[in-house]
Amino acid sequence: MSSTKSPLDLLAFAYYAQVRCDPARTAEHFTSFSNLVTMMQNFADCPQSLPEILATERSRDRFTTDDVQQAAMILGFGETGVLGVEYSEADVPESFLENAWRDCVKRSWRDPAGGAEMLR
Numbered sequence: 812m813s814s815t816k817s818p819l820d821l822l823a824f825a826y827y828a829q830v831r832c833d834p835a836r837t838a839e840h841f842t843s844f845s846n847l848v849t850m851m852q853n854f855a856d857c858p859q860s861l862p863e864i865l866a867t868e869r870s871r872d873r874f875t876t877d878d879v880q881q882a883a884m885i886l887g888f889g890e891t892g893v894l895g896v897e898y899s900e901a902d903v904p905e906s907f908l909e910n911a912w913r914d915c916v917k918r919s920w921r922d923p924a925g926g927a928e929m930l931r
Contacts, residue, residue: 819858819860819861822844822847822861823860823861823864826840826841826844826864837873838873838874838875838876838879839876841868841873841874841875842875842876842877844864844865844868845865845875848861848862848864848865879900880898883898885915886898886908886911886912886914886915887911887914887915887918888903888911893914893918894911
């Protein structure tokens with residue numbers, strides 16, 4: 812790596828390195844990268860390459876921890892959700908999660924107004 816790289820090039824390099832070296836925590840790395848790019852977009856001098864990297868990573872089905880929480884709410888998790896149970900990756904068995912998804916699909920079939928939103 813040459814010393815002529817800008818700090819923003821180093822940010823992209825560091826993100827890619829983290830994802831490559833620690834794939835189990837990709838969602839956490841993508842969340843941090845996404846938060847930084849979103850914040851930087853509020854400034855005029857944010858290079859176009861960073862939002863492009865973000866869009867490319869989204870197209871690879873990368874997701875943030877906020878996306879996981881939003882999906883859990885759509886599935887019916889949460890105090891006021893259909894399931895009435897809080898979502899915790901460590902405490903919810905995979906089979907329960909699969910059944911929640913199946914139930915959400917069935918609920919969407921019966922909801923002509925908001926059903927399509929549940930399936931996204």
